[in-house]
Amino acid sequence: MNTRNVLSRASIVALSLAFLALCALAPAAEPSAMPWDTRALFQAPKSAPAEGFSEEGVSALFYDGVPYKDTPTRVFAWYGVPKTEPGKKVPAMVLVHGGGGTAFAVWVRLWNSRGYAAIAMDTCGCVPRGSYNKWDRDAQGGPAGWGDFEHIDAPTTDQWSYHAVADVVLAHSLIRSFPEVDAARTGITGISWGGYLTCITAGVDNRFKLAVPVYGCGFLGDNSAWLEAFAGMGAEKSAKWLGLWDPSVYLPQAAMPMLWVTGTNDFAYPMDSLQKSYRLPKPPHTLAIRPRMPHGHGGAGENPEEIHAFADNILNGSTPLATVTKQGRDGNKVWAEYAAKEPITKAELHYTKAIGKWQDRLWEAAPAQLDTKANRASAELPEGVTVYYINLTDAHDLIVSSEHEELPAK
DSSP: OOOOOOOOHHHHHHHHHHHHHHHHHSOOOOGGGOSSOHHHHTSOOOEEEOTTOOBTTBEEEEEEOOOBTTBOOEEEEEEEOOOOOTTOOEEEEEEEOOTTOOOOHHHHHHHHHTTOEEEEEOSSSEEEEEETTEEEEOTTOOOOOSOOGGGTTSOGGGSHHHHHHHHHHHHHHHHHHSTTEEEEEEEEEEETHHHHHHHHHHHHOTTOSEEEEESOOSOHHHHSTTHHHHHHHOHHHHHHHHHHHOGGGTGGGOOSOEEEEEETTOSSSOHHHHHHHHTSSSSOEEEEEETTOOOSTTTTTTOOHHHHHHHHHHHHOOOOOOEEEEEEEETTEEEEEEEOSSOEEEEEEEEEOOOSOGGGOOEEEEEOEEETTTTEEEEEOOTTOOEEEEEEEETTSOEEEOOOEEOOOO
């Protein structure tokens, strides 16, 4: 976090309620009110090789960013493309790193191995030299991340969220311009703060055919990891930040299918905020929620096969993930109906009896009854459950989740 203040819990709660009350009075932004000039951002930026950077199988480059404090900027990125037949165009993924991260070549290579071109850019004015959360800054880079709460009164175009989203959109424009890429088949995924940026970008750049935020979501002013930062800013500045940069402002404009990947106890983005977020876009959404999913890059946030399957279905026409078509509860009996091209082999009830902070709740699991003829999973809730959802697992060990339901504590 960029802003830390030592405040009593009572003060934090009071200030949080105050700025949330102010936010409730502010209308949601319309596309015309967005600060980004999409006409300019949808043009491929100038790019050049980034000398002095080398990783196996990928190319290092700089591309032009948007001005920062009236000074031109450049953005570092790794780009890779799979081996393919001459003249054949491939789909592409835009990869947005999370807090403390940078452009990761290994992530690009992962998607290359799947048959995709991929670009991973740094969104904090850095280059991938140094160590995690201590990357070297580029002399021509834009503002540092994350959140940039302390600069909320700076010009909008000098704030980190503005630059980071612009960096992502420009990376998309760049990769679409490459002759080996099919510009009609592109997707985006991002992790943590990168998931946050993915949510905003989904509402800004309608050229993407799919979006997969991992952990990240909107409603940061509700009960996210940054409440102390907002409390320290005060109600007026917090409301200003949330009105400008919270993903909930932009998600209603998202026009592509979205897969939301997260865990039940994510330290930064709790499940209730996630639910409010995935209900905002009009297109269908898919959920993949694992109990206590670790938060991070690498295997945790980059490798879930549901992301690969989701992209392959939309961009390559492969078998789709299962879909929860309907769900409900009759007393303590809960159920979910589904459609699936691959056999569903397991259904599981996930539940907690706890209340309080989502991050601290103990989640338990129990088998659910699976009726493959009726395409229906059902279970009986144990006594005292406060929240539950159902996971369906197919023959390839891919999961999809029902929406969670909160029950009043007894």
